[in-house]
Amino acid sequence: MARVFKLALSAGHWRGSPKGCPEYLDKEKTPEWVLNARICEKLQSLLSEYEGVEILRLDDRSGEKNISLDARSAAANAWGADLYLAVHHNGGVKGGKGGGIVAYVYTKPSEESLEWQKALYAAAIEATGLRGNRSNPVPKKNLHEVREPKCPAVLMECGFMDSATDCPIILTEDFADKMARAFCDVIVAKSGARKKARSVTLYRVQVGAFEKRENAKALLAQLNEAGFEGYIKADTE
Numbered sequence: 001m002a003r004v005f006k007l008a009l010s011a012g013h014w015r016g017s018p019k020g021c022p023e024y025l026d027k028e029k030t031p032e033w034v035l036n037a038r039i040c041e042k043l044q045s046l047l048s049e050y051e052g053v054e055i056l057r058l059d060d061r062s063g064e065k066n067i068s069l070d071a072r073s074a075a076a077n078a079w080g081a082d083l084y085l086a087v088h089h090n091g092g093v094k095g096g097k098g099g100g101i102v103a104y105v106y107t108k109p110s111e112e113s114l115e116w117q118k119a120l121y122a123a124a125i126e127a128t129g130l131r132g133n134r135s136n137p138v139p140k141k142n143l144h145e146v147r148e149p150k151c152p153a154v155l156m157e158c159g160f161m162d163s164a165t166d167c168p169i170i171l172t173e174d175f176a177d178k179m180a181r182a183f184c185d186v187i188v189a190k191s192g193a194r195k196k197a198r199s200v201t202l203y204r205v206q207v208g209a210f211e212k213r214e215n216a217k218a219l220l221a222q223l224n225e226a227g228f229e230g231y232i233k234a235d236t237e
């Protein structure tokens with residue numbers, strides 16, 4: 001049995017957090033956690049198609065409970081995570097046009113953290129184009145979620161909620177899909193996770209009497225063509 005890669009996944013904050021999109025850009029004032037959790041849920045769904053990877057969600061998936069950062073990093077460490085991925089959305093440009101995706105690591109990051117940071121940032125930009133105008137989009141910072149984990153840790157700020165450029169983009173389902181796909185691709189590539197074999201149900205199909213065995217051969221040929229080769233065993237003689 002191959003080793004399982006353990007992903008500790010944290011959607012930053014919680015539904016009741018005051019952080020969110022400002023009303024002048026988003027009438028719904030979407031809370032940051034909602035955007036963070038949407039990407040996390042999509043990532044979990046994508047990774048469920050792979051074996052060799054397990055996920056521990058560190059925030060409360062219902063958004064009702066505020067799980068402290070101490071509790072999150074402690075849970076990831078106790079579990080023996082291989083990667084701590086914190087998903088956030090940024091703020092601070094106050095309605096300006098600036099913004100873009102930022103990927104943080106700790107001030108004294110491990111080589112592995114730096115590799116994850118580089119790969120996750122590159123994939124996110126490739127998928128979304130949300131480059132923005134940060135002078136250094138891959139900075140080092142003393143943040144709890146990149147300092148406390150014993151494993152490699154990256155905090156992704158997936159665009160600015162208060163940027164006139166980013167806000168309309170990051171609110172879209174399409175953006176969340178692309179971010180999740182980018183994260184999934186990097187995790188799969190670096191963890192060695194494998195796509196699960198498609199499960200098949202076995203049926204015995206009777207396609208006709210002995211003199212109709214050409215029907216059985218035709219069915220077999222069609223199934224093989226459709227990609228079921230190797231799964232089908234037919235008695236066509």
Ligand SMILES: [Zn+2]
Pocket residue numbers: 012013019032088089090
């Ligand atoms: Zn945040």
